[in-house]
Amino acid sequence: MLFTAPAYAQTFNVSGYIKDASESGPLVGATVAVHEQNSGTITDAEGFYTLSLPPGKHTLEASYLGYQNTSRTITITNTDKKVNLILDAATNELTEVQVEAFSARQKLNDTRMGVEFLASRDAKLLPALMGEVDLMKVLQLKPGVQSGTEGSSGLFVRGGSADQNLVLLDNALLYNPSHLLGFFSTFNSDAVKSVELYKGGFPAEFGGRLSSVVDVRLQEGNYDEVKVSGGLGLISSRLTVEGPVAKDKASFIFSGRRTYLDVFTRMINKMEADNADFNPIPDYYFYDLNGKLTYKINKRDELSVSSYYGHDSFGFNDEDFRFGFDWGNRIANISWQHKFNSHFYMRTSANTTSYQYNISNKIDSYSLGLSSSIRDVGFKTDFDLLLSKEHSLKFGAMATRHAFSVGRVTYDSDDDTQDYGGGSNYKATEFGTYISDDYQVNALLSFNYGMRFSGFNSSGKTYLALEPRASAKYSLNENLSVKASYASMMQYLHLVSNSGASMPTDIWFPSTKGTKPQRSQQTSAGVNYIFGHGKYLFSNELYYKWMHRQIDFKDGANLFINDNLENEFLFGKGESYGNEIYLEKLKGRTTGWIGYTLSWAYRQFEGINGGRRFPTSFDRRHDLSIVLLHKLNKRLHLTAAFVYGTGNAYSLPVARFAFQDIEGDAATIVPIYADRNSFRLASYHRLDLGAVLKLKPKHGESDLTFSVYNVYNRRNPYFVYFEQVRNSDRDETLGFRAKQVSLFPVVPSVTYNFKF
Structure with a gap:
């Protein structure tokens, strides 16, 4: 309340x-x-x-x-x-446009801290890369949430890495929430009802990750009539069909999306096949499917079944070399909701989820394959009990059975076939139970406090942990409140990667006897203030987070063909802290927000950087987002988004030495590195513009959405590499030149959206 x-x-x-x-x-x-x-x-x-x-x-x-x-x-x-x-939908819809569905008054009086709520229908107003609306990218425009690199849909929340986010789709765990090597998220905006992001003050019902919770809920189908909606874009199209199975009793919704870049690249490759100087273009596409059935059994019981299937495929094929890379997620969930009475109800769900990737390549008569996967079967039940007007209880339990296949490699030639096991197959059980109380002391003071008890068993080793959670809100007056929170989180699954990014080739690994679970503790405090007769909301949050048993690889680690991957791990600690400032205009023809984050994020390992702490690759001192939405008239809405961020930290060689053997062969040049991540890429900044023009079809609704990504063509850095400067006459290396790689220039796009 x-x-x-x-x-x-x-x-x-x-x-x-x-x-x-x-x-x-x-x-x-x-x-x-x-x-x-x-x-x-x-x-x-x-x-x-x-x-x-x-x-x-x-x-x-x-x-x-x-x-x-x-x-x-x-x-x-x-x-x-x-x-x-x-x-009923407002006839003057978007008169007051804002992406966040929580009202200012709700934010002011809610006990929870660090919560962002996003409704899918509102996210579609903002400019989008290549016309593809991405809910995760909208979240990146909020304070405390950073993207990894240009185009990435990964979230780095308050100094945590991308794998430390708990991403749930209708209560089922999603391991890799991205398409196109991280450029787009897996969430089809037509199928999603809402996204809720917790950056701190985590409710006791969530566990298993250190840095954030992304709770995604799918739409329910229409109970009264059949409706069709979708969109046609430059790189992808989508279609959604929904309607009643039994009027006012049962409904369905099915949604699909597919890119068609591969159609154009195959045409180009075919046309240029006879050109000896032409290099074939790699083949890429992705698609995803969402479905949900909902059945109201009676006034007390409701049953729903939801599913998700996503697939990415990347390939390259010519006469001498073939390369294939595909990955994807699968989810199925069944949920039952029962109301015992008006103040006591239950939600129970069972689900299965899987994520896997496969890489294959062939050179002449030799081929090599690499695969990794994780499969889960889970169960969860939650109870809500309103004890009195002061106390509202939540309690429940969950259990998940994990099955891991870690980095299996196959080798094949014309006269030999071998199968190498990189690590082993693991099975593990994760479980937890929790209880929390939302306690309204009086009209000014409220608390939310709880305890989560979690456990994990794998390879004969069992870990148990208590995870206390608490938050408090005090209203100084009707327009001003102060808040504070504390949360302890455990993470039993590890994404082992020396890249620091949630790319498909990373490997999920369980906690074992030699690999202990990660732990984080976070404290935060802040103030919320409404002013200007309710037109403006200001918030300021300070946070400090310390992390234990963080994982990285030893230098030169063997990641794939390794029967004991744990021997390659290093364990250390981390800390992050910062200040998040947010100002939002809520009313009027022009709305929007300004978000600014000042933050630090560090890691420290005995075997890295001489044991000295170093900034993470996603340490970003300054992060600024400005979003404006303007209603020009009833049919035309204009949007703009500007982002600025300090360049990511990375490592570069500061010198090189050359050595030559006694036979006088060509010299071997070896780079020398200074402290890890002691360099910074150039700062990142970009302006996007968009417009939504509502059309007047004979039936239903439609609009044209125009977007221009990176309006002033800023060549933002993706990564930096060195090329040799050589003397071709004497066949010798004169030096090295740093070169920057950028991904996206200015990218205009248009999408036609319809609903009837």
């Missing part, structure tokens, strides 16, 4: 769902308030709310971004009451 009602001798529970009138789906994070009682709450992930009110006549008012407010007057006598509320 956001506010606490005055004390009464007796109160009763008012509960129900807030739903979209046109789509019949639940609205997550909608506000339900009773202003005369100074009482209110927000809906949960299922669109469900509960209020405690005294007997008498009360007016419920429900509101949600992009919808018309609705109110209902009810009379409470001597029993609990169920009230469902339906919201």
Whole structure:
């Protein structure tokens, strides 16, 4: 609850769902308030709310971004009451455009800290790379969240690495949330209802990662009529079909997306096949499929089945050399929700998820293959119990069975075939249970505190841990609140990589006797302030996070063909700290926000950098985002996004020495490196512009979305390498020249979106 009602001798529970009138789906994070009682709450992930009110006549008012407010007057006598509320889309939709669905008042009074809520429908307003809306990239525009490199959809949250984010899709774990080698996320904006990001003050129900939780919820299908929506873009198209299976009882939604870059590259390769100087273009495409069925069994029970399948394929093929690389995620989830009564309900789900990649190449008569995978079967149950108007309990349990196949290599030639096992196959069990209490002391002070007990068993070794969580909010006045939080997190699965980025060739590895689980502790404190008659929201958060048993590789480690990969690990510690400042304009024809982060992120290992701490590759001193959205008229909306960031830290050789054997062969040149990550790439900055033009079709809705990525053609660095400067006459090396590689120049795009 956001506010606490005055004390009464007796109160009763008012509960129900807030739903979209046109789509019949639940609205997550909608506000339900009773202003005369100074009482209110927000809906949960299922669109469900509960209020405690005294007997008498009360007016419920429900509101949600992009919808018309609705109110209902009810009379409470001597029993609990169920009230469902339906919201219609606003006829002047986008009059007040903002990407964050939580209202300023909700942010001010919510006990939780470091939470960002994103609704899919609002993310589609922002400029997009190649016209492909990416929810993860919108999150990167928030303070405390950084991208790894140009085009990357990976998240680096408050000094954590990309693998330290818990990414959930309808409660099922997603291991690699990216397409196109990290340039796009796996989330189809048409299939996603909402994304909630926790940067700190983690609720006790989440565990298994150190730095953040990304909770993604899929759309429910329409219960009243069949609807079709989609979009046609320059590099990809998407299509969504939804409708009732049984009116007001059961619904379905299916959504698919595919790129077609491979169609054009194959045509070019075919046309240039006879050109001896032509180098074939690699073949690449990705596609993903989402589906969800929802069945309302009765007033108390609801059953849903959801699934996801994503696949990426990259290949190169000519007469002498063939290379293939494919990877993907698969998820299936079944969920049952049961209401015991108006103040006690349960959500139980079972799921299976898998991630794998395969690499194959062939040179003449020799071929080499590499693969790795992880497969899970999981179970989770959560209970919500409203004890009183002061106490709201959450408790539950989870268990997951993991199966790992670590870096298997196959070698094949015309006269020989061998299979090398890089490491071993592992099986592991992860489990946890939790309890938390949302305690409203009075109208000014509230707490959320809880405990998570987690465990992990693999290879005969069992780890157990307690993970306390706590946060508090105090309202200094109706427009100003201060907050503080503490969270302890454990991570039992490790993405072993010396790149620091969540690329598909990295290997997931379990905690074993020789590889202990990682742990983080984070404290944060902040202030939230509403001013300008509710037009502006200002927040400032300070955080400090320390991490234990961080993993990296020894220099020269053998990553793939290795029967004992643990021998290549190094274990160390890390710390990160910073200040996140956020200013958002919430009302008017022009809205948007400014986010700024000042931060530091370090790691320290005995066997690296002489034992001295060093900045991580994603350490970024300054990170600035400016987002503007302007409603020019009812049909045309303009958007702009500017980002600036300190260049990523990286290592370069500071000198080289050459040695030559006694026979006088060509000299071998060996680079000499200074401290790790002691250099910085050039600063990163970019301006994107966009426009959404609403069309007037005879049936349904449609629009044209225009985007220009990197308007002033800034050649931002992707990486730096050295090329030799040679004297061709004497066949000798004169020196080395640093060269920068950039990915994207200015990229215009247009997408046609439709719905009928």
